Amino acid sequence: MLEPLSRAIADLELEKAASLVNEYVDKRFNAVDIIESCRIGVELVGKRYQAGEYYLADLVMSEAIFKELMEIIEPHLVKVVDHEQQNLAPHVLIGTIQGDIHDLGKSIVIYLLRSSGFIVRDLGVDVSIEDFVKEAKSSSAPIIGICFLLTNCVSTVKELIDTLEKEGIRNNATVVIGGYAADEATRNYVGADYSATTTANVIPLFESIIKLNEVNRDR
Numbered sequence: 001m002l003e004p005l006s007r008a009i010a011d012l013e014l015e016k017a018a019s020l021v022n023e024y025v026d027k028r029f030n031a032v033d034i035i036e037s038c039r040i041g042v043e044l045v046g047k048r049y050q051a052g053e054y055y056l057a058d059l060v061m062s063e064a065i066f067k068e069l070m071e072i073i074e075p076h077l078v079k080v081v082d083h084e085q086q087n088l089a090p091h092v093l094i095g096t097i098q099g100d101i102h103d104l105g106k107s108i109v110i111y112l113l114r115s116s117g118f119i120v121r122d123l124g125v126d127v128s129i130e131d132f133v134k135e136a137k138s139s140s141a142p143i144i145g146i147c148f149l150l151t152n153c154v155s156t157v158k159e160l161i162d163t164l165e166k167e168g169i170r171n172n173a174t175v176v177i178g179g180y181a182a183d184e185a186t187r188n189y190v191g192a193d194y195s196a197t198t199t200a201n202v203i204p205l206f207e208s209i210i211k212l213n214e215v216n217r218d219r
């Protein structure tokens with residue numbers, strides 16, 4: 001990845017980070033790689049916060065830096081929407097779980113999915129189990145995305161997926177979790193189908209889910 005960019009963000013140096021992003025964009029580096037380097041940068045900010053080197057204000061600052069950098073990067077993300085296929089576009093329901101207000105990663109995922117032709121319904125942040133289930137029922141979305149970055153939200157995510165199962169929604173929907181706390185062990189524990197914690201694996205993952213669903217439907 002683009003280490004100087006990750007380092008500049010970790011050091012909370014907005015000007016340096018912005019000038020590096022402009023340089024990478026001018027050199028036509030892959031926008032997804034640039035975003036991933038930004039994600040790694042804020043992850044380092046999180047580590048410094050955890051180690052007591054940074055304060056909450058620094059987390060807030062990293063959010064502001066990330067948003068500014070995304071404004072430079074977004075126009076360079078390639079849209080690959082096939083408009084003829086729009087009425088067949090797969091629907092995705094996505095939200096950040098109750099108790100968690102992190103949404104930078106979710107916004108990126110939504111942006112990438114919409115750019116790739118998916119129709120996304122964003123439920124926002126701090127979404128209750130009740131609201132997730134209600135929306136899942138009314139939309140019949142074949143893919144449900146749950147975002148969470150806080151480890152103390154893992155039990156709520158499990159409760160949500162258990163409820164989707166009890167309500168009979170789980171049979172017809174693939175559940176994908178994402179965010180800092182969504183590692184493989186957690187995915188297994190909460191009973192989700194897939195997890196994504198980096199920028200690059202989001203679109204290939206969703207596209208493979210769609211293909212798999214099509215194959216199963218045709219059987």
Ligand code: B12
Binds near residue numbers: 056062
């Ligand atoms: C920025 C930030 C904040 C901002 C959030 C701003 C916002 N609008 O989102 C603010 C300052 C508000 C904040 C608050 C808090 N935060 Co905070 N925060 C971070 C930080 C530094 C970066 C998160 C981020 O945006 N990353 C960039 C994005 C792009 O990455 P991402 O979220 O991982 O998303 C990518 C993938 O995971 C994936 N993805 C994400 N979501 C989804 C969903 C689906 C469906 C899919 C498929 C994929 C996917 O795709 C994205 C593509 O790049 C992290 C550090 C970290 N390591 O994550 C801490 C971190 C998450 N925060 C932490 C904490 C403790 C807090 C607070 C409790 C602090 C406090 N004392 O108040 C509060 C919690 C508030 C709450 N109730 O939610 C801890 C959590 C620790 C833990 N184990 O639970 C972390 C890990 C920092 C740390 N190391 O201590 N935070």
